[in-house]
Amino acid sequence: MRNILIVGGGYAGFYAAWNMERRLRRDEASITLVEPRPYMTYQPFLPEVLAGSIEARHAAVSLRRHLRRTRIITGWVTSVEHERRTVTVRTSDGPPFEETYDVIVITAGAVTRMIPVPGIAEQAIGLKHVEEAVAIRDRLLVAFDRAAVLPQGPERSKLLTTTFVGGGFTGVEGFGELLSLADDLLAQYPEIDPDEVSFHLVEAADRLMPEVSDSSAEWVLTELRRRRARVHVGTEVRSATGGRVELSTGETFESGLIVWAVGSVANPLVARRTDLPVDERGLLIVRADLRVGTDAAPVWDAWGAGDGAAVPDLTSAVPRVLTVPNAQHAVRQGRRLAANITASIRGGRVRPYRHRSLGVVASLGYGRGVFESGPIVLRGFLAWVVHRGYHVLAVPTWERKIRVLADWLPGLLFGRDIVSLDSVQRPRAAFLRGGRPPLTHAGESTADGTCSRAAQEEVTSS
Template sequence: MREILIVGGGYAGFYAAWGLEKKLRRGEARVTVVDPRPYMTYQPFLPEVTAGSVEARHAAVSLRRHLRNTRLIAGTVTEVRHADRTVAVRPVSGAEYELQYDTLVVTAGAVTRTFPIPGLAQQAIGLKHVEEAVAIRDRLMTALDQAASLPPGAERRKLLTVTFVGGGFSGVEGFGELLSLATAMVKFYPELSFDDLSFHLVEARGRILPEVGDGPGAWVVRSLERRGAHVHLNTQLLSVEDGHVVLSSGEEFDSALIVWTAGNASNPVVHNHTDLPVDGRGLLVVRPDLRVGTDSEPVPDVWAAGDDAAVPDLASPIPGAHTVPNAQHAVRQGKQLAKNIAASLQGGRTRNYRHSSLGVVATLGLGRGIFQYKRIVIRGFPAWLMHRGYHVLAVPSWERKIRVLAVWLTAALWGRDLVSLAAVENPRDAFVTAADPHRSDESRASDYPSV
């Protein structure tokens, strides 16, 4: 039986495997997906997870629940050797081993791009995975609880200061949603006021949301500033040691929560550990039909899509343009991958990937959003409704759609769920204290790593 190996179970990988299960004939091929996580993260929901508007589990689509005829391997591909038709797999536990394949599909996705900024690795948290979104929400709620018990001063001011670095969609949406959550929560703390909150959005360029026009982008900045936020444009983060933020503009302040959303970088496996062709950005060279290689030098039996592939954008009027790395393209590329791989195995015709943008829509917090399609711009509550409507239709499976809708309906009736579960990061604290109450906090914490 032919072996089809899919590297990565994100958008493109999940939809490619899901489509292949429907299109392959019985016994024609076996599909294997290698990914360290047992689920596909629906990333457009992560900002709402940070605000508690979407349950964390509902932003994660179980691979085993939906890919019932696919072999799933919990691990990470560390090297691709197409000359030997093998990949090296490092499992979640155990020794590294090799897997052989006949057809390779690379959908490993991008990784968070970081810079050697003092203190960044020790202080900041990303917003690319469900675990990070949950941690951001819980840390904000815990900070409010702690601040309410402190007198006015530097320590309380630091706890109530939030800093987001990066003004793309992920950063702006996460920033807007968390600001909305903090504004709603502070009403339940008579010891605090709205003026005690300090939210900072730092962007190195002169504007935020580059996917929308200059006018809508400027409107988003004004909207955030009217809500009390500080937007620092043309500003870089210089240092964040011990939570002390130093900006290139000369401003300095202490911040207990620092979220890094300053873009993506090519996957190290694709960039550094493969014999497949990559371009100057470290992305796989891909033809319009999603085969790896060029028309003159195709790579046999290798396909790629998603954030680690330079897919030609046939719908763009700009010659040589590539599709932007977003969910809208990754989902559709994954579906086209399944069709083309099945067609190539069955002697059919492959088709080029082509998709014209449906516009861009972003949430800026509960009841606030922005939508743009060409010259059509919609702001405020209607755009927020469009954001929710689009993404509840786009999230895979009716089961997930209904679960998300149920959470939104209960929130509309009874408001946000304002409970922090930060204690899950150290789940044994209560038990260890009960078992040996004389041990110090430091010795208990050293017994086990944080989740």
């Protein structure tokens, strides 16, 4: 009986556990998965969650519902001591504790890259988790509501200005979808002129989306600018203090919503808190068969995959090239992990991971997209259809596929749902107000619709 411990419940971790449950008999191994969130996020759907095309919960796959034989620990692995076959786990409640294992699978993924730009940590929202996508959408909807009752001026202009930092896949898809949502909102807000709405996309490189060809990247740039977006390539954000964005070109503007989508870096757990081998970027060193180590120095009973692992790309003609850190590879690496760990336990032969990319597909908002696969290049509506078709097939479980399709149908018939639930971020505010309008010290409405400290104290004392 082998005790298998999986660190991380993202694509690779979820698919490894899901497939090991099917392959391994109950008397062969027990499986434990440690993940701080009780679900796996299907990240390609986050831009559509952001735009309101998909219900937020439908972009997440419950771990407990679909991993029936796996023991789930909702917490963080803070260190790995493979020599002792032990990890330290921290949860939201109680002291840290140790978990022992026979076989460890590191699929901790990557984390958002943070660059020390003044104001970003205080002002920006990331785009890696469902909660962030929901918050961005609600922030834009609330901004339109607030701007509609303000006179034209600096405050109204700031509310209607959105800035995305990062022009890779995540940034461009999120930017395009939110821009599409803003275009639809204008039909519901006659008080707001389209020229008042300002969207900025800032990318430090001299082009967008390095994953696609130069011609497609140029088409994306032209398409976004045609939709009145201001795209700044070859430009960096120098400061965002107080929502005042300062660019390396010298341009400055006030922005009420700032989204940080500049990419990912190795998980600190893998990079600094384990005795397993890592490379200079902090990625876990694995062989082609996903066993940790090298051919000359393998690490037994340790496996790794996903965005936090340096997986060799056997389909590339260039030596020592690694697989691209994306969902397409992570899903297939998770399946290969399950097959190889099962074979290893049974004394069979493990196989190397080999997968040739199916291509790239991205949505730029409703009815717009780009798709490339070998010589096939699609842009516009047909590429958008391919994007939706591919991802509804790729999202795990039939239950989630049906829920996503059920979200899309009303959108096609009735348009987007533009109800904001931003107040769920402050569930006690209405209770504390007791039906009174939210007040500041001066007796005026607060900017975010919550009670000021004075108003809360007044309600409490009364």
